[in-house]
Amino acid sequence: MAFSGALRLVDLDDFIGPSTECIKPVKVLEGSESASVVRINGGESLPKAQITLNDCLACSGCITSAESVLISKQSDEEMIRVFAANKSKPLDDPSRLVLIVSISPQSAASLATRYDIAAAETTTKLAGLFKHLGADHVFDLSLAIAMSLRESARDFVDRARRSREAAPLPMLASACPGWVCYAEKAHGSHILPHIGTAKSPQQIMGSLVKHHFGRRFGKTPDQIYHVTVMPCYDKKLEASRSDFYDDIYRTRDVDCVVTSLEIEKLIQDQNIDMTRLSSVKPDFLTSNQHGESCYGSGSDGYLEFILHYAAKELYNCPAKELSVKTLRNRDFKEVTVAVDNGDPVVPLKFAIAYGFRNIQTLIQKIKRKRCDYQFVEVMACPSACLNGGGQIRARENETSKDVLAKVETLYGSLGSESEKGKLEAALGEVYDVWLGGEDSETARTLLHTRYHAIERTINPFTVKW
Structure with missing residues (x-):
């Protein structure tokens, strides 16, 4: 199925497994052949189906929003x-x-x-x-x-200064629409209060x-x-x-x-x-x-920016000696920093979770109240936005990893x-x-x-x- 001249359902390796619940129902007219029979050649042609963005992206089995755009x-x-x-x-x-x-x-x-x-x-x-x-x-x-980073950082600092009941932590990044749509449709009130409000x-x-x-x-x-x-x-x-x-x-x-x-x-x-x-x-x-900005990761660097901003605003000292620990895979990492402002060392503990498999692990931690992160940079795509579904594909003599490595290098030059x-x-x-x-x-x-x-x-x- 093609959504535009460039989009194809190919190279999908990080998605919800298909099931009968993920299929939009099709009306079968009375007297027609059984719905279980599909005619590939011949027969009466049917009207062209029209689908909307809300049908196919982060689908929960049906159209769930009246504001659909063809x-x-x-x-x-x-x-x-x-x-x-x-x-x-x-x-x-x-x-x-x-x-x-x-x-x-x-x-x-x-x-x-x-x-x-x-x-x-x-x-x-x-x-x-x-x-x-x-x-x-x-x-x-x-x-x-720059404005999205600043507003997200201000949101985090405000949450950190308030009670957990009024502003639950960890705060989750809000810049990825695939992740946000999934959270709205699959986890609702359990997760939405954790998502930052910055656009x-x-x-x-x-x-x-x-x-x-x-x-x-x-x-x-x-x-x-x-x-x-x-x-x-x-x-x-x-x-x-x-x-x-x-x-x-x-x-x-x-x-x-x-x-x-x-x-x-x-x-x-x-x-x-x-x-x-x-x-x-x-x-x-x-x-x-103003010119190009490039903060940290390929998803605009929310974790790095907010971490440094929080260290200054909450503890009045710079964040030093970041410790990065890879957990399940390269797309699930834990980042900690010891902030020493003269008092006992206060740790800031952040994480990144890219790809839906890692997102699911994170969500389970939050629901079971076993998540001790203060902020998580969440992105639906493995390797984040530089590896987005709309990015350039590898040629015959290239691998996807080779292309991604080049993109990361070029992005870092900005x-x-x-x-x-x-x-x-x-x-x-x-x-x-x-x-x-x-x-x-x-x-x-x-x-x-x-x-x-x-x-x-x-x-x-x-x-x-």
């Missing part, structure tokens, strides 16, 4: 259609949209491996590509990543673009078409959540999500030579120019201390000028979200890991 609205074909239609309109046409594209560093690193160029250069090449297609502005996600970088960028940046041009949110380039198909599901829909303007913070694979397909379909594309520097959301300094200045402008301060109601509304327990329709004892 996959055709979340594809490179739809993006090209909107861009072409907009490009044909006169500049003074009031119906002309402002087209904005935001590029994730994980996608830039993945595409860089395909075309053998540096990750930072790939971002400029992609900016040139989208400007050629008609985009008015192209951004990288560095500012949104992911994609959705923070959507809030900034639609509700603040557009004001520079006198544009309302529905007059802006926002595309993100991401490493994961579940990001399409995240963009379609009702929490990120503006009822007043009837628009989403992110209108279309395209993956690294879909960008590769677009480049192939249009016979574009990436090496000959004009390089264009990404635009800036603020007057303080960012520097000087660039992080520029980011701090840009963050100050966004918080102080746009949001009215870090603790303002505007900041809380635009940078945080909530989760919803969804009634489960499958027997959890049939799920195999």
